[in-house]
Amino acid sequence: MSDLPDPARRAGAVKNAIGLRRLLLVIDDAWELDAARLLRCGGPHCCHLLTTRNQELARAFAGPTHTLAVPTLAAGPAFDLLCALAPEACAADPPQAQRLAAAVGGLPLALELVGGYLAAPERTYFADLRHEALTAVSDPAGRLALACQRLGSDGAPVTLEQTLALSLADLPAPAVDAFHALGAFAAKPAAFDRPAAEAVSGADGRVLALLISRNLVERVGDEEVGREGDGEGLALHQVLADFARTRTLPEAIARHRQHYLALVNEDRGDWQRIEAVYPQLLHAWQRQTELAPDDETLVTLADALNRYHLLRGLRRDELQWLEQALRVVQHKQDQRETARLLNNIGAVYDDLGEKEQALAYYEQALPLQRQVGHRWGEATTRYNMAMVHMALGNLDAAVAELEQVVAIDEAVGHPDLESDRA
Template identity: 30%
Template sequence: MADATMQLRHYRMQRNWTQSQLAHQLGTTFVNISRWERGETTPSLYFRQKLCELFQCTPQDLGFLSGEVTSEEDAISVTPLRQQERPALPVPQVPYALEQVVPLVGREALLSQFVSQLCGGKGVFALTGLPGVGKTSFAYALASHPEVRQHFVDGILWASLGQEPHVQEELNRWAHLLDIPLGGMRGLRTSQDWVRMLREYIGERRMLLIVDDAWTLAEAALFQVGGSRCVYLVTTRFPAIALSLGREQTTRLEELPEEEGLKLLHHLVPPLKQCALEDLRTLTNAVGGLPLALTLLGRHLYVHAHSGPPRRLQKAILSLQEDINERFQLGDPGPIRKASAQSSVGATQSLYAAISISVQDLPTKARKALRALAVFPPKPHSFSEESALAVCHYPPEVTLDPLVDSGLLESDMAGRYCLHQTVADYARLQQPLVEARRRLVCFVEEYVRQHQDEDVLLEQELVTITSTLELAQAQQWHRELLDIVFLLLPFLKRRLLHSLSHALLQKALQAARACSEQEKLGWAWFYLGENAELISELSQAKQAYQESAILARDLGCRDLLSPALIRLGEVIVSQGDHLCAEKYLIEGYEIAVEPHLRKYQCVVLQLRGEIEAWKGNIEQEQEYYLQGLELARAIQADECIGPLLQNLGVEAARRGVYEEAERYYEEGLVVALCRQDIQRQSAILMNKGMLAFQRGYLEQAIRETHVALDLARRCANSIRISSSLQNLGIFESHRGHVEEAENFFQQSLELAQSMSHSWLIYEGKCELGMHYVRHRQWTQADCTLREVLPSVREAHAPQLVAHALFGLAQIEAYYQRPQQSLAYARESLCLYAQFDHTDGHGVARWLQEQKQASVEKSVR
């Protein structure tokens, strides 16, 4: 691979091509070229052929061996994982339920066989069998086996599907487990988008990917996202799916033989060893040796074994024998079973019998509780005792305790419960109580209200909360849905769950329209705008704020109108229309006179300062920032203090007062850290990096800016990403790393253009032009700066005008057009002097050098 990277660069340099030019010839991106030359990825077969045609050489000439390529490489570029970058991923943390599975009695030989097959095989292994036969337990035992973990050195990923899987959420979770940056996930819309991204990232890592409880072939196939060194294990209750995926590597997990079934019962209920063996054989056979059924029966018998004299256990065994034998002899399973014979609980008669026995033996309130608990998401998700009691509406002694004793409900020492999928399906067939759904919605609303600042608690119950919102939507309980969504939004914002916020706000829009809640509709639009702005979706944010402002104006709702106008102005500032923005900002400022709205006045002062900075009105800029900071501190608006301190630091650094800038940045960073505001941390660290560069500490500047970039990608904020990339371009340019600098500039510009962010576009083009000047690429420099100069003049951005003019002055000097060169340089110096910018010192020095050179030339 090292030869390939050197040869590819050699052939490119022979043609005097940049990476961008080669990318254009191949029809790919300069990012791919850069990765190929650094050895991070390899070209696919398609691109290798194009490279050979382009350079008129063989694959061997380029350093690629003919045996390197496999048919799977035709579609993607593989990302090899260097040894030092190969952390072994643990099995992703799963709820306690998967750790309390039925013991693998009777599965030892099959487990050993499967371990060998997985470690020595490839492709897809499929595991099928009846519901309750132990497929999930077996898969978990494999994933936990030391030999399996040792073999799959790059990790094991687990996805739980079920009848109604959240495919994109599972793929998203895999992406987070693999530490894929959030910026790389922005814009992924479909499951296929996620699959392509994961496949390229996993590449040739050696991993085991487990897809548990697949209900459709298409959904299972979506998780085949690895390369040729990955192995898949799919569990499904449907043989056709297993055969389609695993073919000859399909295994049917059978029920336990009689002797093994007895061992399992003895393991679950040790006192059974004192009972008549023939009675236990009858009982084992009655449930078909199904591990889940045996477990349910075992737990039922365990209660009797520990609740009094031995006669109680013997009586319970005889009772179970009689009921099951009677049912098995019937050709017609009975009204309840007949209604569900083809259902997903489908189950076999033995499985349904085991569940029915446990349910029918429960007190009436416990049976109703089981139906009520079916409103919760099933295992592996869990729910708290508090929520369970709220739904059941009766004390635990008559609801939860009997259910736990029966084995139908699982619990842990932390007071959390879960229903197995099959048991939940059974309960749902009994039609969960409508009042239970209503009680769950009310409980969740109150829970989120009480704990809205407690992220750990909300994180633990997030699956329950989101499923409750789906239930509320289905039941058309619109007002409850709106209240829960609005209460949950601050938590989602803190946790950077922007996609989930967007999805829930879409539900809120529908609900508000359905119940004609116009004010809440306005707030839903406002929050949609805030969420879009956080990830730099400026066009979406603008539209949402406009809708919010229109509704607020029609309703006369000043509490909504003021923030909607101000946030709308903020977006328009980013888009460069300052005249329009100021109109909205001023109106919003005048409305925000109530104490609870005054924080928005701080935002206006900050934004108006930024507008004055754009225009080069430095004194007015600083005055706005200081007014805003004073107000923010007076009303304790911490969210406004950080941005104002940051901007004051930028203004001080521009004037060359570096110690003052450092103080502002440090104070702002403390505020951002206290608030856990990752976006503001990124912004301040980026500016600290530029300050280090201005003071001559280049390596420090690069380190701090990379940290800022990582944080920006974590919160998926394209504005911060683009700004950090631009600064890295400047630093690499000054280090003499021409191609690296150009790559950073191009990435920054692409992002800025995708957002229509005027300042970043203009600034990026100016910096790219100066990069060309710095490295004497005069043609590109002239083209770039002459293109951007009219735009920045029209935008009334004197700082950028001065920057572009100085670059053009140097170009004119190179082409020996001294009069035009001096005119450009003097205009640039004049503009810099107007706002006391330190870059003016560089222009003055250059003019002095030009003057000295002219004198020396005349003397000669």
């Protein structure tokens, strides 16, 4: 066979050798249509099974009615496969192993690479080495760097990142740029709609359709993005999101944040609409805390989501957002904003029933309110302190604070004067 230099003649020789035998010929991991067609060299009694990530190639090879999308593994089977591949590591820390299986989204190739890494003898003999190995592959960069032998790679190991890059190899530059820009989105199970994808990536529907055809972007149900009947729900597989983020530009991350922040600001009380995109907002907040923890954008996000957190009872989430915002304004030495956020954090602890903690934050806010001369803010904080003292049974302290509130209301002409007197 090697004496035949022409691929077509080699295919003919294989077909002649097969003759009338009944065989199933598997053409695995195809990336080029011409090569796949050359390998379709069975006789009249043969069947051909082709696997590929390229939907366009699959349809051209077999026709639309003979193509089948194979789903990734569900959580249970994915964890079972990882346990079968690396039993010692999974037994060392089952919860972390489960999180790892979820992090790769049930992708068999990724599970195989991770399992092979964890099962290496030098990582299984001692408990501390097993834990170190689990930690190493919990990092997306570590997973993308895992390598294996691949057919056609001339014996050189090929990393997971290099394998995924094959899906981008012959795409036009705008499609490649759009894919990496989509790395700004939260991965599955979060989803996003077409307008969001276009706003963040700058791509049009044709480019997005091309990415879908390469299985780089998935279509999901309308209900997963809070829309009805438009069929434009999209999602990124976890491993593909990790790959996309290796080249996601800061501008795309900013556009993602701005898109969802604008949606919230259209109506901060529309909790149902916000809830549908909250995974993306949470992702935007997390990315901002990682990339620019002292940026005032974190204050803007906390303020924008304040009402949603209140309406949905997500007070612990709100505490995290407010405490991060507090660190931002303290870093900038903004006393007025520091006082406001201390008061707001106190109010959250108050609602959670943690009265002593609430009082501690109010007591930090009060001198700052007085220092910057924010009398209305001082009145609000003193009123909040009075309510906490009352709840704790400190009636004398509560009355003293309320008297101060009335005095401030009289001095500044506060609209709540009469109710505070009552």
